[in-house]
Amino acid sequence: MAQAPVNVTVTGAAGQIGYALLFRIASGQLLGADTPVRLRLLEIPQAVKAAEGTAMELSDCAFPLLAGIDITDNAKQAFDGANVALLVGARPRTKGMERGDLLEANGGIFKPQGEAINAGAADDIKVLVVGNPANTNALIAQRHAPDVPAERFTAMTRLDQNRALAQLSAKLSVPVTEIRKMTIWGNHSATQYPDLFHAEVNGRTAAEQVEREWLADEFIPTVAKRGAAIIEARGASSAASAASAAVDHVYDWVNGTAEGDWTSAGVVSDGSYGVPEGLISSFPVVSKNGAWQIVQGLELDEFSRGRIDASVRELAEERDAVAKLGLI
Numbered sequence: 001m002a003q004a005p006v007n008v009t010v011t012g013a014a015g016q017i018g019y020a021l022l023f024r025i026a027s028g029q030l031l032g033a034d035t036p037v038r039l040r041l042l043e044i045p046q047a048v049k050a051a052e053g054t055a056m057e058l059s060d061c062a063f064p065l066l067a068g069i070d071i072t073d074n075a076k077q078a079f080d081g082a083n084v085a086l087l088v089g090a091r092p093r094t095k096g097m098e099r100g101d102l103l104e105a106n107g108g109i110f111k112p113q114g115e116a117i118n119a120g121a122a123d124d125i126k127v128l129v130v131g132n133p134a135n136t137n138a139l140i141a142q143r144h145a146p147d148v149p150a151e152r153f154t155a156m157t158r159l160d161q162n163r164a165l166a167q168l169s170a171k172l173s174v175p176v177t178e179i180r181k182m183t184i185w186g187n188h189s190a191t192q193y194p195d196l197f198h199a200e201v202n203g204r205t206a207a208e209q210v211e212r213e214w215l216a217d218e219f220i221p222t223v224a225k226r227g228a229a230i231i232e233a234r235g236a237s238s239a240a241s242a243a244s245a246a247v248d249h250v251y252d253w254v255n256g257t258a259e260g261d262w263t264s265a266g267v268v269s270d271g272s273y274g275v276p277e278g279l280i281s282s283f284p285v286v287s288k289n290g291a292w293q294i295v296q297g298l299e300l301d302e303f304s305r306g307r308i309d310a311s312v313r314e315l316a317e318e319r320d321a322v323a324k325l326g327l328i
């Protein structure tokens with residue numbers, strides 16, 4: 001019997017990430033080459049027409065796996081029966097802003113969306129928040145979906161991980177495929193900590209293979225500030241690379257991470273590595289049977305500890321700020 005289509009809801013479907021993402025989902029790259037998808041596109045009323053235009057193009061691709069497209073400005077309809085939800089719709093920052101500056105502007109979007117997910121999503125719903133500030137927006141949505149297991153809400157730090165892979169691959173002149181166990185810890189912000197002490201290149205620790213100055217003064221700031229560098233260069237925030245990272249995140253979540261490797265994702269902390277329980281923070285994770293597990297038992301030296309603590313402090317401040325705004 002042919003497999004029933006998986007319902008994939010994408011918010012902000014008419015935006016720039018949406019445009020880069022939808023065609024990859026419809027082509028089978030999000031879930032796998034044998035899985036049909038039904039797209040549910042959520043937009044604000046003013047952008048529904050533009051989403052309809054994108055849907056026309058999606059139809060015109062005649063993707064064999066695309067079982068249908070629904071477009072709505074109603075969150076309840078968009079998430080009804082959703083198996084996978086990609087929460088992209090939110091305002092991007094512009095030059096000179098930090099992602100945290102978007103808390104007030106965007107936080108309000110995620111409360112009703114969390115409620116709508118709680119009300120109608122499928123039992124196996126998996127949520128990835130891309131809209132910034134992603135970790136705290138994921139926290140807001142999660143807090144408003146009390147009937148959904150908290151671990152189904154995740155925030156995207158896969159783009160940071162991919163950026164870290166690209167920087168290290170260029171530095172060591174090795175293909176990205178020879179790098180394993182790249183971790184991003186903390187917030188998807190300038191305080192994030194891309195960790196080379198647990199990453200491996202050809203089976204040896206990456207940190208041993210680069211100068212300490214490069215690691216501290218070039219690698220970490222380049223990865224952490226890459227979003228701002230893209231905005232500076234492109235005049236708009238990253239879109240195709242963000243869409244690609246979202247595809248990577250969901251693909252691994254659904255299909256499992258490779259044996260002997262791990263990936264990074266913002267997941268609800270269970271207190272691991274001293275990150276306060278409940279915060280949505282990036283950790284090294286593996287996916288097994290459709291569920292993320294935080295990799296345990298990594299030793300953290302003082303350098304790593306200090307950087308993780310700084311990013312986690314920022315997450316706690318963001319949580320307190322949205323609590324003050326009445327969003328959680």
Ligand SMILES: NC(=O)c1ccc[n+]([C@@H]2O[C@H](COP(=O)([O-])OP(=O)(O)OC[C@H]3O[C@@H](n4cnc5c(N)ncnc54)[C@H](O)[C@@H]3O)[C@@H](O)[C@H]2O)c1
Pocket residue numbers: 011012013014015016017018042043044047088089090091092093109129130131132133134156157159160188237238239242
């Ligand atoms: N986590 C990451 O790594 C990462 C990477 C890149 C961008 N982002 C973030 O993703 C978000 C989207 O970026 P973009 O470049 O596509 O922006 P964009 O402005 O091009 O598109 C955003 C879209 O969201 C829609 N939208 C706004 N409010 C909505 C709501 N309540 N429901 C549904 N749709 C809504 C808008 O109408 C617009 O079409 C931004 O917040 C950006 O900062 C995150």
Ligand SMILES: O=C(O)C[C@H](O)C(=O)O
Pocket residue numbers: 092093099132159226227228230237238
């Ligand atoms: O940096 C931004 O504001 C957009 C996005 O989060 C990115 O990392 O590219």
